[in-house]
Amino acid sequence: MLLTLTSTSTADCPDATALSYLLHKHPERVQVFDLAVGTATVLYPEASVTQTTIAVMVDVDPIDLVQSRSRRGNDSFALGQYVNDRPYAASSILAVALSKLFGTALSGACKSHPELVGTDLALTVSIPVVPCGGDPGLPRRLFEPLGWDVRTTAVELDPELPQWGDADYVSLTLSGELTVQQALRHLYVLLPVLDDVKHYWVGADEADKLVRVAGQWLPSHPESSLIMSRYLARQRELVESVVDRLIPDVAQQPGKVSRPEPSPARLRVDTVVDTLRQLPVRRVVDIGCGEGKLLEALMPHAQFDRLLGVEVSSRELVRAQRRLKLTELSDVQRERVSLLQSSATYRDTRLKGFDAVVLMEVIEHIDVPRLPALVRSVFTDASPQTVIVTTPNADYNVLYPGLAEGEFRHPDHRFEFTRKQFAAWTDMTATDRSYAVTVEFIGTVDPDLGGPTQMAIFTKEART
Incomplete structure (x- = not known):
């Protein structure tokens, strides 16, 4: 699976290579990192003052995936653990990779250039294959309220057989002016929501993580109920624990509802x-x-x-x-x-x-x-x-x-x-x-x- 993140120079940030400082990855190096179910490769296809792009390629090892019951997800049909889209489609595996590769940026830290942490950059995220469960409008409903301009293109089931129609995937492009931390946190939470599968154990620590990573924007998001339910693998007690912790913050904001409305x-x-x-x-x-x-x-x-x-x-x-x-x-x-x-x-x-x-x-x-x-x-x-x-x-x-x-x-x-x-x-x-x-x-x-x-x-x- 592939993800690219591009920064373009603006008046507020004229040097697009600021992206490399925030992500703590050197533009002249190709780096490979081990994951629980494969490897992740990080490189820069371009790195200039006007435009800088970092690419993340995750290679899933199908044997590791099959052997790890907790990480292969809930493909519960007979051959689901052997026949699936995990090596190709963005999922919680990619979200975990982003967390491991850019953990410092996710936390909002940058020792060398601390002034960049809160700076909005002109960012573009491109992911060629994103699952949407047959609902091509879902990426827009998830990302647009967070300030992204969302473009999706349907992925054909088989280009050689157009009569088969479209697959349950889209090619997703996000663009907007946000901080790198905001962009990574949005992706970290919403990629598993789009896929509706978690490839690791979901417990109380995941509820804590959701509050920590998405607490600023989740309460007022129009799809908050869907996001919480899918991110926490539909575990009602965990969802209610997140709602209980976020509601006090919402109630103090004028015009905000006291509890997220169900879809x-x-x-x-x-x-x-x-x-x-x-x-x-x-x-x-x-x-x-x-x-x-x-x-x-x-x-x-x-x-x-x-x-x-x-x-x-x-x-x-x-x-x-x-x-x-x-x-x-x-x-x-x-x-x-x-x-x-x-x-x-x-x-x-x-x-x-x-x-x-x-x-x-x-x-x-x-x-x-x-x-x-x-x-x-x-x-x-x-x-x-x-x-x-x-x-x-x-x-x-x-x-x-x-x-x-x-x-x-x-x-x-x-x-x-x-x-x-x-x-x-x-x-x-x-x-x-x-x-x-x-x-x-x-x-x-x-x-x-x-x-x-x-x-x-x-x-x-x-x-x-």
């Missing part, structure tokens, strides 16, 4: 889980389960003794298998949680006999003429006691400044219901299929426009 996706999952827990439901099907976020949230609750994730995309099923760590579950747990490739618009007898079916952010991805087929397969063929459907509220879209009039929230959406349209569809579906229905909002409710997400809860009516 809309997290709020949807939590709301659906809470709704299911209040119902007499034990067997749940998540149709369109994606990478398995809802199933992951349901698994800790003993109330649910049968969980099935249904997804049409084989790629998403692989992600779900990794997230849920199905290969690491006991035989009993594997009987409780399973995945199935199928479509929401086709009859499938394997979906019968469940108490509840969830369609979370699914219907808007289906062409409108196919909706009756979905209704038939779910409400008539599967015929569960409860159906929960969530979908965007199109009326709320005007509150998103980056969304043009008439534009959908996601390029794969085939439509987005207004409140009136959703009410009409749910009422018609409930009447035709002998269900009762209630509609609620998820998220902050605007008095005129409603909430960002609409949720319908269908309950089968008793026959008389």
